[in-house]
Amino acid sequence: MGLLIIAIVLRLGYSQFIQYEELSLKATESWQRSFPLEASRGKIYDSQGVVLVDNLTTSSVIVVPSQIKDKENTAQQLAAILECDYDYMLQKVNKHVSVQRLQPEGRQISDEKAYKIDKLKLPGVYLVQDTLRYYPHKNYLAQTLGFVGIDNQGLVGLELKYDTYLTGENGSINYYMNAKSQNLNLYPADYVYPTTGMSIELTIDTRVQDVVERELNNAYDTYNPDSILALAMNPKTGAILAMCSKPDFDPNDYQNADSEIYNRNLPMWKSYEPGSTFKIITFSSALNEGLFDMDKDTYYDKGYEIVGGARIKSWKKGGHGLQTFREVLQNSSNPGFVEIGRRLGKDNLYNYVKAFGLTEKTGIDLPGESSGIMFAYENFNEVEQATVAFGQGISITPLQLVRAVAACVNGGYLYKPYIVNKIYNSYTNEIIVETEPELIRQVITEETSAQVRDALESVVTDGGGKNAYIEGYRIGGKTGTAQRAINGTYAGNGYILSFIGVAPIDDPEIILYIAMDNPKNTIQYGGTTVAPIARKILVDVLPALGIKKVTEQREKAWVWTDVKTFTVQNYVGLSKDQVKSEEYGFEFLGEGNIVVDQLPRVGEKIAEGEKVKIQLGEQ
């Protein structure tokens, strides 16, 4: 008897001491009915602290079937408010589970519905706090930001790529209930507070993105292209400043969006023949190899070059004649680039294409990047070399092109592009991940790069990029007009018109690329249609980024489409009858005989035919 009693006491002690934690945990699990408290995801900000992705607090409906006495009535009322089928709802309130979430109809419901349900005070029906992902700027940056599903799980874009960081830890209210699922008031409910996910700061700068979105929307409406895209990067780091694809969608309403739209972040998804913008790469490679002096050596463009029996024509009938190599670039002379390709040779051209990272994905921290297509080395023969030299026969993404051109102008350094600046704890602001610019390799020398900048500036002042010229800012750039390949052959109609711009060209802060696919009712030439869009963007973006205007810059060569401008003289302090000019007229404001102010001010430009406003006064 004694032994048995000792055994019982030992067994009792084993359960109450050694198994205490384990049994308490299991027992508590069986005693508590857990109501989920959805955690908010981390917010996404731009580099200036503007909220790009936010959360809204909403309600979700949860039912405890065993507490519902009148199942039919409850199901009927809920079905009516939540706009779903009665039989379906009846099935849910009859389920043999302790806690039943009404999903999807009862998730993240409107305040109005929540109020109606709350007012009914139905036994066993609960409203719990939920969180809804909210994109305050709607279509803005949509493909890049992506969106989340009903359970706040990332499905597309950054929301998908950084899902593990953004996802918070759900909490719960754990009510003690008896085995018949009625509340036990013996113990207070345990609150496990949800933890918000980590916040993300992007390299995206809304000061740039705002303007890009606005101008692309305008262009999309004006030219009705199949698509239009833009990409802006800091050439010194590889940080993405703006990224835009149209057509776009509203991530708040992704259910009604086309997957071909939201899954295609065009600046990194779309791979196509870049056309003349690619000539920057060829030109830089040849300069770096010292194959010509761009201002002394010349090339005679007779209008075509014969390569492997094929005739490669210049876009200008009869050719550009005798040109320096700088002029070859300015004029975007295809035969000239055939010559540069020849001088580079198979190995050099092939290796530079590789070194500029054009044969592989850039590795940007976004899902859905394409890698581009380049000939295999053994198939890279005379004709292929000639066409690749001027941007045909190679397919690359805008992202690949932009970072390669960035390397051409930033001193030769190829960076890995990135869009997330840092990831930090939403409560403590403790930084979890901070992206440092990642240098892949130096492709060309600093000296070569300086020459490329000089050459690109002259393309804007004297060559095909004149429409991007901005008074007070030194811009470099290159236009492109590429034929569209559909299923491996050139499409009969339509072009991809593009422009790549660098500013300020002497110390690049931003590199901007725009491409418009098959615009309607316009000249199918990048310099005419796309360069002005880039100009409009840069005109607003450069001052916004705090880049100072310069007083001296290379003058733009006059073209007939340009309006002639004159520099305004000083008139302040002069008397009225001394105000005269051969070049422009005047408009007098106010009474008096002395000029007290003028617009435009001294040294500023005025277009031909416009008048200088003169404010008159006494003294």
Place this chain on the structure above:
Amino acid sequence: MKTKRITIITIIIVIFGLINVYSSSHVWALYKYNDSLFFIKRQFLFACVGLIAMYVTSRIDYHIYLKYYKQIIIVCFILLGAVLIPGVGVVRGGSRSWFNLGIFALQPSELFKIAIIIYAAQYIDKHYKQMKKLSCALKLLAVVGAGFGLIMLQPDFGSGVVMVCAVIVMVIISPLPFGYFIGMGLLGILGIVGMVISAPYRLERILSYLDPWKDPLGSGFQMIQALYAIGPGGLLGVGFNNSIQKHFYLPEPQTDFIFAIVAEEYGFIGGVALIGLYFWLFKTILDVSKHVNDMFGSLLMVGIVSMIGIQTILNLGVVVGLFPVTGVTLPLMSYGGTSLMVTMISMGIVINISKNAHSVV
């Protein structure tokens, strides 16, 4: 001195039992009968009647049972038989073990337990010298076996085992050669195996005891629910009336599993204190039994303490998960009128014998 101790410990356990019957039953009582005092009112009444009965039997000279043992055992056999007749006996929890007497349900197997002990005590007393002969021992075992058989027809495995074990203890202290017991043990094992085969639910109980988590919603359910009460009790318990497991998690916590609620509300300290009280009670009775003047009294005392002691150990062992679920109540504590009253009457007999013991008293 020891008589007083026996009386006081018994009364303390009964009072502690009442407190726990209330605490563990009121949730179910309110749910089932819309009266949270349903069980405690009855149990309180039984305890009062039991107390009176205990007092009365403690004043009746125990030799009277030597005189009327035949009548007692015959009446009990008749009741055991009658309870099996459908319409007469009432089925509860799968066993036809009760007579419904309106306010009160009589459980004849509880009465039979004390009757067979009286019978066995007088039989061994009378045939003390002949007990060496197998035929003589077998006669007694035949009577016990008949009772056991009738109880198993209800079926009430727990009461049957307790009764048989108590008689075996009595026989052991009589001069029966040891070899018989080995045979009897084998028979007992064979009997248990036979019973397991005839009713598969017993096998399930045994298996669930080995691993209750194998079938947590079926055969392991009660065991797990008992552990969910005991474990969280920890050292000091959650306090009076604060048990969560009694809120429908543990089925009928006021009967077989009342000790689980004790361990939950009063923790290891409370559980061990209660076990200590029982141990002290049994130890005291066994001490006294050595000093009883006549063999009948001594055997009767040993028989009663064996019956109560074995049932207590069996119950506690089941609740803490040491034995498979057998379905015996905790003497003096569990809800159940017949059991409480018969146990208290038995204690009255013990007290009476104790009073007549010489010396140490």
